[in-house]
Amino acid sequence: MNNKFCVILAGGIGSRLWPSSRQALPKQFLDILGEGETLLQSTYRRYRRFIEPENIIVVTNEAYSNLVCEQLPELPANNLLLEPMRRNTVPCVVWAAFELLNRTPDALMIVTPSDQKIVDEDALQSDVMKGFDFVASHASCLSMGVEPSRQEPTFGYIQMSDQMADDIYRVQSFTEKPNAYFTKLFCESKEFLWNTGLFMWSARTFIEALRKSSPRVSVIEDKFRDFLRVRQLTSEMIDSVYEIFPNLSLEGAILEKADNIGVMQCHFQWTDVGTWNQLYEMRSGADGGNVTIDGRTLFSDCDGCLVKLPDGKLAVLQGLTDYAVVEEGNVLMICKKDDQQAVRKFVNDLQVNGGSEYL
Numbered sequence: 001m002n003n004k005f006c007v008i009l010a011g012g013i014g015s016r017l018w019p020s021s022r023q024a025l026p027k028q029f030l031d032i033l034g035e036g037e038t039l040l041q042s043t044y045r046r047y048r049r050f051i052e053p054e055n056i057i058v059v060t061n062e063a064y065s066n067l068v069c070e071q072l073p074e075l076p077a078n079n080l081l082l083e084p085m086r087r088n089t090v091p092c093v094v095w096a097a098f099e100l101l102n103r104t105p106d107a108l109m110i111v112t113p114s115d116q117k118i119v120d121e122d123a124l125q126s127d128v129m130k131g132f133d134f135v136a137s138h139a140s141c142l143s144m145g146v147e148p149s150r151q152e153p154t155f156g157y158i159q160m161s162d163q164m165a166d167d168i169y170r171v172q173s174f175t176e177k178p179n180a181y182f183t184k185l186f187c188e189s190k191e192f193l194w195n196t197g198l199f200m201w202s203a204r205t206f207i208e209a210l211r212k213s214s215p216r217v218s219v220i221e222d223k224f225r226d227f228l229r230v231r232q233l234t235s236e237m238i239d240s241v242y243e244i245f246p247n248l249s250l251e252g253a254i255l256e257k258a259d260n261i262g263v264m265q266c267h268f269q270w271t272d273v274g275t276w277n278q279l280y281e282m283r284s285g286a287d288g289g290n291v292t293i294d295g296r297t298l299f300s301d302c303d304g305c306l307v308k309l310p311d312g313k314l315a316v317l318q319g320l321t322d323y324a325v326v327e328e329g330n331v332l333m334i335c336k337k338d339d340q341q342a343v344r345k346f347v348n349d350l351q352v353n354g355g356s357e358y359l
Helices: 039-048 062-071 089-103 121-137 180-189 203-213 215-229 235-244 250-255 276-284 340-352
Strands: 004-009 056-061 080-083 108-113 116-119 141-146 156-165 168-176 192-202 261-265 269-272 296-300 306-308 314-318 323-328 331-336
Touching: 004 039, 004 089, 039 056, 039 062, 039 108, 039 116, 056 062, 056 089, 062 080, 080 089, 080 235, 089 108, 089 203, 089 235, 089 250, 108 121, 108 203, 116 121, 121 141, 121 192, 121 261, 141 156, 141 203, 141 250, 156 180, 156 261, 168 192, 168 250, 180 192, 192 203, 192 250, 192 269, 203 250, 269 276, 276 306, 276 323, 276 340, 314 323, 331 340
Parallel strands: 004 056, 004 108, 056 080, 141 261, 296 314, 306 323
Antiparallel strands: 108 192, 116 269, 141 192, 156 168, 156 192, 168 261, 323 331
């Protein structure tokens, strides 16, 4: 069996892209870029170019099972892992790692979010295959970074240290969402890469790194080992694991603590599809201006605005600068497009004040 696997993480809510991204239909299941396919579909297609379809795993919340099956009808049933609750990125990757070890003891993994835009997929393939070669011969976890193209405070940054191999360096530090001052320093130093959220390792190396970095999950690891001996995980077994699993991110649980972490300086163009401002940056081009994704807009004395409306709707805007105007279903949002904290506050206020029908 081919030992190269791709694990797609597709269980998030995408609240920073509210009101388009809703709990019942999050951004990964939307054609939010207006390209004719959803973010999940584009991610699957991107890796199916060079990874066998039977070696692509999708992890999502059990509430989205039907959505995944509808959008990826070719996905084998045993390649869909359904989480009973949200516990950040570590438990789902642990589950996937044990699943792959159950298939082949020398399994190699690339872990990818389902909400990214990658340009130059040939370069992606070249970088990933080089990464597979590296993690197959080194007991290292490998993060994948790209050279920053702008000062972006909503991305994570990885500082490079000593060179380990061609285009691969030891990690000096991880910094999540630095302020504008440090973002400027990072970009000027040429020592930092954007953290793409793509990670590679052998399944065995990942489990070993987790064991060393987070001893408190050893009980959960033992549970997975016991369950996989029976070859068939039941929903009750998975529930029992997730109920006691701490809420941990890959960076916080492993990558910021382990001493065998490398970063590859990759050659593809990448951006996260996480906020309205990031979406604007992707669509506006070098000249900026205003961006309409769906619907139709008449602008007067406006600049730097992003508008997304249902088909057949018209917006007429005057005197706005750097605003996002988004209508989806029963919600119209008008706010500064780079103020992601405002979007979070809107969502939190609705959660607290009983506005579930708008989420």
